[in-house]
Amino acid sequence: MAFFFVACSDDESDFATRPSGGESSSSAKSSSSSEYERVQCNVKTDENCIKDDRDGQTYKTVKIGDQVWMAENLNFKTDSSFCYKNTAEYCEKYGRLYRWAAAVGKSESECGYGYTCSLPSGNIQGVCPNGWHLPSKAEWETLFNAVGGQSTAGKVLKSTSGWNSGGNGMDAFGFSALPAGIRNSIGGFSSEGGSADFWSSTEGDSYYAYGMYLYYLNDIAYLDYYDKDVGFSVRCIQD
Numbered sequence: 643m644a645f646f647f648v649a650c651s652d653d654e655s656d657f658a659t660r661p662s663g664g665e666s667s668s669s670a671k672s673s674s675s676s677e678y679e680r681v682q683c684n685v686k687t688d689e690n691c692i693k694d695d696r697d698g699q700t701y702k703t704v705k706i707g708d709q710v711w712m713a714e715n716l717n718f719k720t721d722s723s724f725c726y727k728n729t730a731e732y733c734e735k736y737g738r739l740y741r742w743a744a745a746v747g748k749s750e751s752e753c754g755y756g757y758t759c760s761l762p763s764g765n766i767q768g769v770c771p772n773g774w775h776l777p778s779k780a781e782w783e784t785l786f787n788a789v790g791g792q793s794t795a796g797k798v799l800k801s802t803s804g805w806n807s808g809g810n811g812m813d814a815f816g817f818s819a820l821p822a823g824i825r826n827s828i829g830g831f832s833s834e835g836g837s838a839d840f841w842s843s844t845e846g847d848s849y850y851a852y853g854m855y856l857y858y859l860n861d862i863a864y865l866d867y868y869d870k871d872v873g874f875s876v877r878c879i880q881d
Contacts, residue, residue, distance in 0.1 A: 682699070682700045683700045683701070683702045684700070685700060688702075690702060690703045690704065690713075691703065692712075692771070692773075692774075694718060694771040695771065695772070696718060696771065697718060697719070699717055699718070701713070701714045701716075702714055702818075703880070704815065704816040704817060706785060706788050706789065706815045706816075706817065707784065707785070707787075707788030707789075708784075708788075709781065709784060709785060709788070709879055709880070710879065710880035711777075711785070711817060711877060711878070711879050711880070712774070712877050712878045712879075713816055713817060713818050714737065714818070715736055715737025715738075715820065715822060715875045715876060715877060716737050716738065716740075716769060716770065716875075716876040716877070716878060717733055717734075717737040717738050718738070718769055718771075719738065720740075720744050720769055721744060721749070721750075722740065722741040722743055722744035722750060722754075723738040723739065723740045723741070723744050723769075723873070724738060724739045724740075724825050724873050725738060725739070726739060726822060726823055726825070726831050726834060727831050728831075732822075732834075735820075736820055736822035736823075736834075736875065737822065737875055737876070738875075738876075739822065739823075739824065739825045739873030739874060739875060740769060740841065740873060740874060740875075740876050741754065741870065741871055741872070741873055742754075742841055742851040742870035742871075742874075743757075743759075743870065744769055745768050745769055745776055745841040745843075745874070745876050746759065746761060746766055746768040746769075746776060746841075746843055747766070747767060747768040747769055753845075753870070754870055754871060755827070755848075755849055755869060755870045755871035756848055756849060757848055758845070758847065758848040759845050760845075761843065761845060765881055766778075766843035768843060768876075769876060770876070770878035771878065773880060773881055774878035774879065774880055774881060775843070775878065775879060775881055776841060776842065776843040776876065776878065776879075777840075777842055777843065777877065777878075777879045778842055778843050778844050779842045779843075779844035779852040779865065780844075781842070781879055782840075782842055782852075782854045782863075782865055783865065785799075786863055786865075788815075789814070789815055789817075792862065792863050792865070793861065793862055794861045794862075795861075795862070795863035796811065796856045796857065796860065796861045796862050796863045797811050797812055797861035798811065798812050798813070798814040798815060798817075799811060799813070799815065799817045799819045799856065799863065800812070800813065800819050800821075800838070800856055801813050801818045801819055801820050801821075804820055804821055804835065805821050805835060805836075805858045806821070806835040806836050806858045807858060807859070809821075809836075809857075809858030809859060811856075819838040819840075819856055820838060820875075821833070821834060821835045821836055821837055821838050821856075821858060822834065822838060822839075822875050823835070823836065823837060823839075824837065824839050824872055824873055824874060825872060825873030826872055826873075827869055827871040827872055835858065836857070836858045837855060837856065837857055837858065838855070838856040838875065839853055839854070839855050839856075839868075839872075839874040839875060840853060840854045840855075840874055840875050840876065840877050841853050841874045841875075841876055842854065842865075846867035849869065849870060850867040850868060850869060850870060851867055851868065851870050852865065852866065852867045852868075853865075853866070853867065853868045853874055
């Protein structure tokens, strides 16, 4: 996945040479990679379940610290959003992959690659349902602190199945991060089983925005900025 990452921080990891989670390890894929199946929750019987009134889909939720998160990836169809490998079954399993402009609820000509978006301060609803918003960089950092720190957040946030080469997590807080992979800027897909990549609402500049990244080979939760025109998963947080 090095083709779209740019080293923009002095973190010890080198984002310019980040290894590909899905492609390099496909032959060593975990036997549990197909075990996860998304099940619709019931808003009438489960208080930790919400319904998106736009399309009727439901999502499990979880409270971690003082935050309430969706415990599943968003699957609301909009412009500049995609199913992995352009196949509907992946959307059912992992939710959709969104370019950053779509994630913040704007067009490519407003906030896409090469355009400075200059979003207002405060919560950015973006593609999320009413009452929910796209997490900011600071809100991702708050999550890391709540689960014991960024250096081990990956282990406790990753799902217990689906990750390559024994990279499954503990899912200790019910966040259930799935290795949905990414869509690159030219329309290719990679890293299913190897990485979970999520947008934030925080813009870097006209070309980059912040995202959170989990990798199958370690326990770290990375937070850096990435090309706006790649497709990442979206997790919404309650207002």
